[in-house]
Amino acid sequence: xxxxxxxxxxxxxxxxxxxxxxxxxxxxxxxxxxxxxxxxxxxxxxxxxxxxxxxxxxxxxxxxxxxxxxxxxxxxxxxxxxxxxxxxxxxxxxxxxxxxxxxxxxxxxxxxxxxxxxxxxxxxxxxxxxxxxxxxxxxxxxxxxxxxxxxxxxxxxxxxxxxxxxxxxxxxxxxxxxxxxxxxxxxxxxxxxxxxxxxxxxxxxxxxxxxxxxxxxxxxxxxxxxxxxxxxxxxxxxxxxxxxxxxxxxxxxxxxxxxxxxxxxxxxxxxxxxxxxxxxxxxxxxxxxxxxxxxxxxxxxxxxxxxxxxxxxxxxxxxxxxxxxxxxxxxxxxxxxxxxxxxxxxxxxxxxxxxxxxxxxxxxxxxxxxxxxxxxxxxxxxxxxxxxxxxxxxxxxxxxxxxxxxxxxxxxxxxxxxxxxxxxxxxxxxxxxxxxxxxxxxxxxxxxxxxxxxxxxxxxxxxxxxxxxxxxxxxxxxxxxxxxxxxxxxxxxxxxxxxxxxxxxxxxxxxxxxxxxxxxxxxxxxxxxxxxxxxxxxxxxxxxxxxxxxxxxxxxxxxxxxxxxxxxxxxxxxxxxxxxxxxxxxxxxxxxxxxxxxxxxxxxxxxxxxxxx
Amino acid sequence: xxxxxxxxxxxxxxxxxxxxxxxxxxxxxxxxxxxxxxxxxxxxxxxxxxxxxxxxxxxxxxxxxxxxxxxxxxxxxxxxxxxxxxxxxxxxxxxxxxxxxxxxxxxxxxxxxxxxxxxxxxxxxxxxxxxxxxxxxxxxxxxxxxxxxxxxxxxxxxxxxxxxxxxxxxxxxxxxxxxxxxxxxxxxxxxxxxxxxxxxxxxxxxxxxxxxxxxxxxxxxxxxxxxxxxxxxxxxxxxxxxxxxxxxxxxxxxxxxxxxxxxxxxxxxxxxxxxxxxxxxxxxxxxxxxxxxxxxxxxxxxxxxxxxxxxxxxxxxxxxxxxxxxxxxxxxxxxxxxxxxxxxxxxxxxxxxxxxxxxxxxxxxxxxxxx
Numbered sequence: 001x002x003x004x005x006x007x008x009x010x011x012x013x014x015x016x017x018x019x020x021x022x023x024x025x026x027x028x029x030x031x032x033x034x035x036x037x038x039x040x041x042x043x044x045x046x047x048x049x050x051x052x053x054x055x056x057x058x059x060x061x062x063x064x065x066x067x068x069x070x071x072x073x074x075x076x077x078x079x080x081x082x083x084x085x086x087x088x089x090x091x092x093x094x095x096x097x098x099x100x101x102x103x104x105x106x107x108x109x110x111x112x113x114x115x116x117x118x119x120x121x122x123x124x125x126x127x128x129x130x131x132x133x134x135x136x137x138x139x140x141x142x143x144x145x146x147x148x149x150x151x152x153x154x155x156x157x158x159x160x161x162x163x164x165x166x167x168x169x170x171x172x173x174x175x176x177x178x179x180x181x182x183x184x185x186x187x188x189x190x191x192x193x194x195x196x197x198x199x200x201x202x203x204x205x206x207x208x209x210x211x212x213x214x215x216x217x218x219x220x221x222x223x224x225x226x227x228x229x230x231x232x233x234x235x236x237x238x239x240x241x242x243x244x245x246x247x248x249x250x251x252x253x254x255x256x257x258x259x260x261x262x263x264x265x266x267x268x269x270x271x272x273x274x275x276x277x278x279x280x281x282x283x284x285x286x287x288x289x290x291x292x293x294x295x296x297x298x299x300x301x302x303x304x305x306x307x308x309x310x311x312x313x314x315x316x317x318x319x320x321x322x323x324x325x326x327x328x329x330x331x332x333x334x335x336x337x338x339x340x341x342x343x344x345x346x347x348x349x350x351x352x353x354x355x356x357x358x359x360x361x362x363x364x365x366x367x368x369x370x371x372x373x374x375x376x377x378x379x380x381x382x383x384x385x386x387x388x389x390x391x392x393x394x395x396x397x398x399x400x401x402x403x404x405x406x407x408x409x410x411x412x413x414x415x416x417x418x419x420x421x422x423x424x425x426x427x428x429x430x431x432x433x434x435x436x437x438x439x440x441x442x443x444x445x446x447x448x449x450x451x452x453x454x455x456x457x458x459x460x461x462x463x464x465x466x467x468x469x470x471x472x473x474x475x476x477x478x479x480x481x482x483x484x485x486x487x488x489x490x491x492x493x494x495x496x497x498x499x500x501x502x503x504x505x506x507x508x509x510x511x512x513x514x515x516x517x518x519x520x521x522x523x524x525x526x527x528x529x530x531x532x533x534x535x536x537x538x539x540x541x542x543x544x545x546x547x548x549x550x551x552x553x554x555x556x557x558x559x560x561x562x563x564x565x566x567x568x569x570x571x572x573x574x575x576x577x578x579x580x581x582x583x584x585x586x587x588x589x590x591x592x593x594x595x596x597x598x599x600x601x602x603x604x605x606x607x608x609x610x611x612x613x
Numbered sequence: 614x615x616x617x618x619x620x621x622x623x624x625x626x627x628x629x630x631x632x633x634x635x636x637x638x639x640x641x642x643x644x645x646x647x648x649x650x651x652x653x654x655x656x657x658x659x660x661x662x663x664x665x666x667x668x669x670x671x672x673x674x675x676x677x678x679x680x681x682x683x684x685x686x687x688x689x690x691x692x693x694x695x696x697x698x699x700x701x702x703x704x705x706x707x708x709x710x711x712x713x714x715x716x717x718x719x720x721x722x723x724x725x726x727x728x729x730x731x732x733x734x735x736x737x738x739x740x741x742x743x744x745x746x747x748x749x750x751x752x753x754x755x756x757x758x759x760x761x762x763x764x765x766x767x768x769x770x771x772x773x774x775x776x777x778x779x780x781x782x783x784x785x786x787x788x789x790x791x792x793x794x795x796x797x798x799x800x801x802x803x804x805x806x807x808x809x810x811x812x813x814x815x816x817x818x819x820x821x822x823x824x825x826x827x828x829x830x831x832x833x834x835x836x837x838x839x840x841x842x843x844x845x846x847x848x849x850x851x852x853x854x855x856x857x858x859x860x861x862x863x864x865x866x867x868x869x870x871x872x873x874x875x876x877x878x879x880x881x882x883x884x885x886x887x888x889x890x891x892x893x894x895x896x897x898x899x900x901x902x903x904x905x906x907x908x909x910x911x912x913x914x915x916x917x918x919x920x921x922x923x924x925x926x927x928x929x930x931x932x933x934x935x936x937x938x939x940x941x942x943x944x945x946x947x948x949x950x951x952x953x954x955x956x957x958x959x960x961x962x963x964x965x966x967x968x969x970x971x972x973x974x975x976x977x978x979x980x981x982x983x984x
Contacts, residue, residue: 487840488740489777495837510841513820517845520887 018293024349025290028329032311054316060129064251066144067122083108084148086123087228091141100229101145129253130192137189145228146181146210146245147217178217180230181210181245192251205250212245286321287344295348318343512538532575535562552593555580559597563604573601624895627932627939629902634942637966640683641977645675650969653958656705657915658755659713663961667715668969669700674717676729679965683977691727706750706758706772714772716758718745724760726772736775740768751796757825759804761791767806769818771828775835778828781806781816783844792858793910805867807857813869814846815881848883848891859910863917863934866896872905876922899932899939910956914963921966923954929968929978945978
């Protein structure tokens with residue numbers, strides 16, 4: 001579908017580069033393909049909204065028009081009768097001679113409502129499409145009622161459908177003599193079904209005469225319940241027939257027209273010479289021009305039905321398409337222009353690298369800076385993994401690595417294979433996990449609160465992003481006085497600008513003190529058990545042991561750290577061993593690590609007994 | 614806690630008839646502006662200045678001297694440049710080298726340490742989140758002051774180095790404004806605070822005493838000091854059923870008052886091994902009629918022989934503290950003293966009593982020899 005603009009001649013390598021820069025447009029399409037597959041069963045909310053609108057437009061319905069000759073009303077007026085009101089009503093009850101009909105829409109047929117110069121006055125009703133109408137019509141409960149009241153002036157433009165009717169309009173307690181006529185819908189339905197015009201989608205016209213008989217009727221409109229009750233006189237003889245009214249009913253199927261986009265030129269005359277341009281004349285066609293290779297080249301694509309070229313969603317109108325593109329496809333800049341002949345969109349890539357989603361080869365997007373701003377006014381520095389280096393994150397990576405890679409590979413089968421995708425995988429697999437119990441690591445971490453001595457590999461790449469963001473954030477940090485979160489003491493500028501995360505300044509001394517104090521509250525625990533609990537809590541807090549996966553490392557590190565102290569106190573070491581068994585019971589500690597810990601403790605014990613010089 | 618007492622443990626009520634052991638007479642009356650004066654304090658820190666006192670009201674801190682013959686001389690006056698500041702409390706402290714400091718705090722939540730010797734502001738302490746209700750000085754270490762604030766915390770500051778050393782608040786802390794706080798006279802680790810949550814809490818800073826000492830020798834920026842916080846008091850007493858707006862240590866006992874027209878003397882029996890447990894033994898009650906609005910504080914003389922308290926009618930009651938049953942020494946009234954008395958100050962030996970009132974007046978009463 002894309003036609004190439006071959007104004008520029010390119011060499012072979014330039015061609016390759018050009019293709020590469022064009023591929024930036026392909027990436028979103030791949031993503032949306034994946035999403036679309038998922039959305040088959042579970043459509044996303046926004047698309048559902050648009051879809052509903054489009055579906056509603058395409059729903060087939062019947063538009064029924066009822067018209068009378070204009071002279072009818074004049075005749076009625078001369079006889080002190082109101083203009084005819086037409087109701088599409090459903091028979092609710094028919095007891096004795098009292099029939100109650102419920103309606104939702106009523107029209108006052110007034111000559112002024114008609115078009116100037118026309119001899120007809122019309123009322124319009126919308127009915128469900130023919131198949132849906134069938135059971136209703138056949139049941140005989142639907143009918144078109146024509147009512148004209150005696151001695152009542154119905155002013156122009158009275159809306160009989162709205163809520164409560166003006167009680168002054170009709171005789172109080174809603175009752176009055178009137179002349180009424182009925183056209184049962186059943187007969188209409190039969191004639192439509194049999195009409196050849198109607199089934200072809202054309203208009204079907206019926207002319208009938210309706211007898212207007214006298215009766216007593218009451219109109220009541222309570223809330224949503226609008227009823228008209230008609231009381232037939234007991235004695236049929238006393239029925240006076242007003243006249244016979246000539247009614248023309250025409251019906252046409254709506255909505256089906258727009259099903260096929262080709263219908264638009266069935267009716268209009270198009271000279272054959274311009275047939276080649278037909279493709280552009282279709283309402284839903286939009287031309288997309290993609291600029292690539294530093295905006296030197298351009299490729300064109302046409303979509304139908306106002307669909308978006310990336311996610312293939314139908315947008316129902318050009319305006320809708322405009323809104324959709326601006327909001328959903330933030331990667332690109334769009335220019336919209338509409339001419340007599342066509343509607344077009346020029347697409348170009350946004351060059352702001354800050355927000356670039358497309359990554360270059362060999363760069364692992366997981367290792368890139370990710371900016372997140374929760375509140376627009378508060379500036380936060382991008383999350384710096386250097387601080388986190390003191391936590392043993394490689395541990396986490398390793399345990400998740402196998403599953404993570406598998407997931408990504410599954411997706412590769414979904415998406416088109418292109419150069420871009422390879423970048424993801426190579427990035428992940430190249431992150432080398434570090435070994436578990438690194439004694440040096442333990443010592444350095446437990447000792448200090450500040451930047452650790454061991455820097456992990458990807459922490460170095462992060463430094464670049466910090467330098468990049470420095471001027472912008474530095475200026476903001478200098479603007480006002482900052483305070484420590486817990487103490488409310490003013491923060492010195494160097495502290496503000498330092499690398500240290502001052503979000504929740506947990507004071508270890510205080511936390512230790514409080515931990516001990518709260519443990520003291522327990523009455524059913526021995527002193528050694530309390531000490532054990534305190535040591536473990538303190539260790540866990542300082543080392544930020546947060547996940548289940550951290551526990552094996554934590555146990556070994558704890559054993560190594562406190563080993564020499566534990567062996568001095570037999571009760572304490574019993575507590576520790578018991579705790580390890582509990583962890584193993586819960587599946588948090590594996591047997592091998594527990595063995596390692598105990599082996600180490602044994603070594604400490606033997607060293608303790610016969611200390612080496 | 615109050616209500617049922619076992620036989621023999623009922624608190625002893627004082628009788629409101631004055632014994633006339635000592636009588637006082639008005640010797641001076643000053644009008645310091647129109648704004649209410651919330652605090653008046655004699656300088657008990659420096660023996661050279663025992664007759665010097667300070668008052669605060671509105672955004673002004675004034676230093677006076679009591680002279681012979683009922684004369685009051687104005688020595689210094691300091692005004693905060695923020696017109697909306699309203700000081701609620703003042704105390705005397707001193708630097709390591711003995712320079713007298715006036716420490717005031719109020720609505721803005723900032724403690725102002727004024728060097729009264731050089732008549733300049735020495736330091737301003739920022740940190741409290743709301744207004745400051747009382748500041749007291751540690752007599753054993755006059756560089757330490759403790760402040761009680763509306764932000765439900767109690768903080769200890771070092772006026773010499775400008776460091777906020779400790780914060781007493783948190784899970785076990787006060788649940789409403791802290792109205793009053795006091796250092797224990799001999800146990801340097803202990804403080805008592807009371808507030809709008811109707812409790813009196815006793816705190817210990819023994820655990821973090823090293824930090825208090827460190828604060829004297831800290832050379833780095835004050836904001837880098839590792840301020841510690843204590844979340845759990847040693848003891849919480851619910852003696853009163855309403856706001857407790859003043860408490861003072863009387864040895865190991867506590868004098869505290871609420872808005873129910875009496876001062877209560879009680880003994881906290883704290884179990885050191887199990888903090889949080891403990892009991893209260895109410896010993897005596899000193900009735901003070903018409904003292905049912907909050908933020909009225911009492912004061913004692915240097916040796917805690919007597920306590921003077923005003924009421925909302927402008928009368929002063931002077932109780933003898935170290936006697937049982939309680940003895941009312943004197944009841945001071947004056948026809949023109951009708952305005953609520955926010956705080957009284959007794960001189961070193963109790964011979965002069967000052968009161969500061971809601972209408973901005975300072976009354977000076979001097980003892981007269983009785984037969």
